[in-house]
Amino acid sequence: MGRETPSMSESRSIRVLSPVGEARPSVLTAPALPSDLRGKTIGFLDNTKANFDRLAADMGELLRRGFGVQDVVHRRKANASSPAAPEILEALAKACDLVLAGSAD
Numbered sequence: 001m002g003r004e005t006p007s008m009s010e011s012r013s014i015r016v017l018s019p020v021g022e023a024r025p026s027v028l029t030a031p032a033l034p035s036d037l038r039g040k041t042i043g044f045l046d047n048t049k050a051n052f053d054r055l056a057a058d059m060g061e062l063l064r065r066g067f068g069v070q071d072v073v074h075r076r077k078a079n080a081s082s083p084a085a086p087e088i089l090e091a092l093a094k095a096c097d098l099v100l101a102g103s104a105d
Contacts, residue, residue, distance in 0.1 A: 034097055038068030043096035045084060046076040049103050056102070 034040055042063055044056035053074070060072035073095050077084045080103070092099045 036068075037063060037098075039070045040097040041071040041073060041095060042069050043073040043075065043092045043099035045088070045092060045099055045101040046074060047080045047101070047103050048077055049080055050105055052102055056100075059100075 042060065044052075044060065046052045046056060053076075056072075056074050060069070060074070063069040063072065073092065075084075075088050075092055077088065
């Protein structure tokens with residue numbers, strides 16, 4: 001029993017698929033940083049790692065005394081491995097002129 005081979009008049013095609021994904025850059029526009037911190041509200045987004053609350057409190061005090069920051073807001077995520085809840089991000093965006101996200105151990 002022989003294998004059938006296509007005749008010259010028959011055409012066959014092979015579809016080749018690439019396993020390489022297409023990277024589509026997302027466009028994110030960040031507002032400019034304030035040139036002066038006097039009178040501004042600075043936020044800290046705590047990722048729940050040990051000692052970040054202490055670091056944020058000390059930095060907040062330094063920013064108040066040394067740079068004239070008016071208020072410091074501190075919000076904490078549920079845990080270090082998940083993103084901040086949208087409500088936390090929205091509240092920080094509304095209340096703060098600048099938000100610092102951080103980690104500490």
